[in-house]
Amino acid sequence: MTQIFIALFGLGAIWMALDPDKRLHKWAPLVGLAGQPFWAAFAWETQGWGLAALVVAYTAVYARGAWVQWEARRWLWRKFGTPSETQCHGCGREMTRDEAFHYVTHCERCEGLYMQAMEDAA
Numbered sequence: 583m584t585q586i587f588i589a590l591f592g593l594g595a596i597w598m599a600l601d602p603d604k605r606l607h608k609w610a611p612l613v614g615l616a617g618q619p620f621w622a623a624f625a626w627e628t629q630g631w632g633l634a635a636l637v638v639a640y641t642a643v644y645a646r647g648a649w650v651q652w653e654a655r656r657w658l659w660r661k662f663g664t665p666s667e668t669q670c671h672g673c674g675r676e677m678t679r680d681e682a683f684h685y686v687t688h689c690e691r692c693e694g695l696y697m698q699a700m701e702d703a704a
C-alpha cells in the first residue's frame with residue numbers, strides 16, 4: 583500500500599513538473615512533498631538508511647521547489663517590507679515596497695538599476 587502512494591505522488595509530481603501547462607508546475611512540489619511521508623515509512627520498514635537520507639534530500643528539493651513556485655520571498659517582502667540590499671545602484675534610493683512587489687528593476691528617479699532586483703529577476 584505504501585508503495586502505491588509512493589508511485590502516485592512521485593509520478594504525479596514529475597508529470598506536473600514536466601507538463602506544458604505551466605499552471606500545473608506550482609502543484610508539482612506539493613504533490614512531491616505529500617509523497618515524502620510514504621517514502622519515509624518505506625525507508626523505516628525496510629531499514630533502508632541510504633533511502634532515508636534520500637528522503638531528506640528529496641524533501642529539501644521539493645521544499646525549495648514549493649518556495650520558488652509559490653513566490654514565498656515576494657510574500658515575505660509584502661509582509662515584512664523589503665530587504666536592505668534593494669537600493670538603486672545609481673542614486674542609492676531605497677526601493678519602495680510597491681516596487682519590490684512588482685519586481686521593478688529600474689529606478690524611476692535616475693534610471694539606475696536595483697542590484698538585488700536584478701539578481702532576483704535572473
Ligand SMILES: [Zn+2]
Nearest residue numbers: 670673689692
Ligand atoms: Zn536611482
